[in-house]
Amino acid sequence: MSADTPEPVSAEPVSAEPVSAEQQAREAELTARVLASFDGTADPRLRQLMQAAVRHLHAFLREVRLSEDEWQQGIEFLTAAGHITDERRQEFILLSDTLGASMQTIAINNEAYADATEATVFGPFFVDDAPLVELGGDIAGGANGQPCWVEGTVVDTGGKPVPGARIEVWEADQDGFYDLQYDDDRTAGRAHLFSAEDGSFRFWAITPTPYPIPHDGPVGRMLAATGRSPMRASHLHFMVSAEGLRTLVTHIFVRGDERLDSDSVFGVKESLVKDFHEQTPGTPTPDGRDLGDAGWARVRFDIVLAPDQV
Template sequence: MTIDHEVSAEQRSREEDLLQRVLRSFDTCEDPRLDEIMRSLVTHLHAFVREVRLTEAEWNKAIEFLTAVGRITDDKRQEFILLSDVLGASMQTITVNNEAVGDATEATVFGPFFVENSPRIDNGGDISFGAKGQPCWVEGTVRDTDGKPVPGARIEVWEADDDGFYDVQYDDDRTAARAHLFTDEDGGYRFWAITPTPYPIPHDGPVGQLLQAVGRSPLRAAHLHFMVTAPGARRLVTHIFVRGDELLDRDSVFGVKASLVKDFVQRLAGTPTPDGCVVESDWARVRFDIVLAPEEAS
């Protein structure tokens, strides 16, 4: 809802004069890109202040909030990234930088829980390493936008366990629910994981207070992370989401895209599995075919 604030011509003139003086301060900037960014930032910031007629008390409150965001940030927690996520800025930046190319798979947020040097598994292996959750068979292909299979593509996968925690959130240095593998000569891949479940983003700090104040949930829709790389292809960072999850339309970081919502088909205990394993509990099965954009599309 926009409130129409009446402002006199003299007042508008004074405000515009200030904006122009700030913009002229960048006339000596020697970096064209920095100059463009700063002028646009200042223009939009001033427009926001003028549009909502921001009070001095509200501006001071905003500064207190950003100060609190900075204070809670350390080498293990990045509250500014969390703030960017919940405002949709992270997702918008990803959208801008991953332009649509043919039927290339859409990208989404990277998230804070990726870890380098994850264990390698063979096709058909298990990424769970004992993580709690329902077994889930994941399979698909990787191809380029011309429809050709991409052999040897590296696929990193990681997810939270059934309690909503990633391995790095525990204090015992475990490695679980993450691994990497490579596509076969036909571009195929397959592995066992666990069926994704919803979980909250960290909400015990200022960003959580913001969400509470505006009546928003910190919960993320259930998802499984992928990062796919191959020579000559644009790196893909994405998720897949569980069709039917009630959080799909209110994911706290706006990461859900319709093309990434997949059917996790439920199977009863004892139902034959694709690899012939015996699963003594209910399990799920999902297919995710991946299309990589060419590198020059980055």
């Protein structure tokens, strides 16, 4: 794909022409030479990674019989991804997410353990140093959307409360944008807080709504060319950490969202789908907050952290 006027690759069938034994041997010999070039790598893990990458890459090239034009379009696609990436946008994370590589890496590194809460994708919109809010505070920071009361507990897999767990929370506004996507340096829809002595936490946020991942770049063009939607299911991000326990990166999703089965980054897990209970205007809030004539929602999310070493 050209960075300026990208065109989708033609969906021509892979050639059924047989590959001669001589040609197969020539291709295998090249792969062997490239693999051998890494034999002297001092770091054994780096050697393993590089040689495995070569084996799989060469296997892909040989399986699909990649044309030189397709190779060039691939190079241009990656170049365009690099050009659009900056401190506010990470196109390569979007690419990893939409190819399922992010979720596969998460699955490998967060093996199931007892009833520990499942992990899901980190996404490209986390930032360090989000503001601190007290228990019961509001993370919205002026982001527009329906107020939503979020509460729960943090415990370990033995059911013991985890006091002082750091809970990072971030989300898009009701228009589908994170604060980083605006040009005014606002901080909204994100904060951190700490669980109480009994492991409980509570805060105000906004009710999640579906939104598209950024699709005005090469990843968006890839999705369009393959007939895929850029839409994400409605969700609220969490990252929870505590000493001696495995850091959890996860979301909660809104039950009933029609995009739960077609999330563009494959992040939905059934255990993370929660009931967001709509409250009619005038319903008393848990902390006595006066919302006037506005309706609101509430959700409970109980978090279970696995041991750090499992």
